[in-house]
Amino acid sequence: MTNVAENGRPVRDSRCEMTEIVLPSHTNQLGTMFGGQLMAWVDIAGSISSARHAGGVCVTASIDALQFVAPVKLGQHVCIFSSVNFTGTTSMEVGARLESEDPNSGLRVHVATCYLTFVAIDPSGKPRPVPPVIPETDEERRRYHEAGLRRASRLELKKALQIKRSLVP
Numbered sequence: 696m697t698n699v700a701e702n703g704r705p706v707r708d709s710r711c712e713m714t715e716i717v718l719p720s721h722t723n724q725l726g727t728m729f730g731g732q733l734m735a736w737v738d739i740a741g742s743i744s745s746a747r748h749a750g751g752v753c754v755t756a757s758i759d760a761l762q763f764v765a766p767v768k769l770g771q772h773v774c775i776f777s778s779v780n781f782t783g784t785t786s787m788e789v790g791a792r793l794e795s796e797d798p799n800s801g802l803r804v805h806v807a808t809c810y811l812t813f814v815a816i817d818p819s820g821k822p823r824p825v826p827p828v829i830p831e832t833d834e835e836r837r838r839y840h841e842a843g844l845r846r847a848s849r850l851e852l853k854k855a856l857q858i859k860r861s862l863v864p
């Protein structure tokens with residue numbers, strides 16, 4: 696039997712596909728979706744992906760900038776595809792692709808891509824180690840590599856801000 700904690704878990708184990716219908720309460724006066732509602736759904740999809748990878752509940756540590764490249768209209772479907780891109784020691788980067796789907800034509804449009812960091816939590820509320828993620832396809836290896844660059848840049852920014860704050864009287 697393979698030891699997941701040591702040998703890792705393939706990306707496919709963390710895949711989540713979530714579909715929602717855009718209802719009136721999700722939209723603004725123009726009949727298009729509130730960005731915050733999309734963020735709430737993407738946070739849930741990311742939470743499921745991270746829990747599938749870590750084998751337990753995780754918390755959202757951060758959500759990278761989320762750019763909405765196309766509006767989502769009342770009555771459309773929102774399809775969210777997420778999986779773990781990269782693992783640190785206790786944290787994971789989850790990547791999510793958001794698409795709108797027209798219920799009549801079936802036409803799918805890319806509306807946003809989002810990267811979220813989740814941390815696995817032990818019963819006492821402290822971060823706990825997660826198994827390494829195993830990218831198996833060229834696409835997964837590309838995402839793994841790019842997620843590593845994003846993690847380095849996040850940690851660098853966090854460190855720079857801490858230094859700056861410590862200098863402010």
Ligand SMILES: CC(C)(COP(=O)(O)OP(=O)(O)OC[C@H]1O[C@@H](n2cnc3c(N)ncnc32)[C@H](O)[C@@H]1OP(=O)(O)O)[C@@H](O)C(=O)NCCC(=O)NCCS
Binds near residue numbers: 754822
């Ligand atoms: C996220 C949290 C668990 C980190 O705890 P911490 O005591 O700061 O832990 P550490 O500094 O040891 O960091 C743990 C991991 O989180 C990562 N991390 C911490 N803050 C981060 C941030 N802002 N962005 C990305 N990663 C972060 C660290 O890089 C580390 O990763 P690694 O183990 O893979 O190297 C803690 O800040 C927390 O509980 N935050 C609130 C989470 C929450 O409630 N989310 C929902 C908001 S409504």
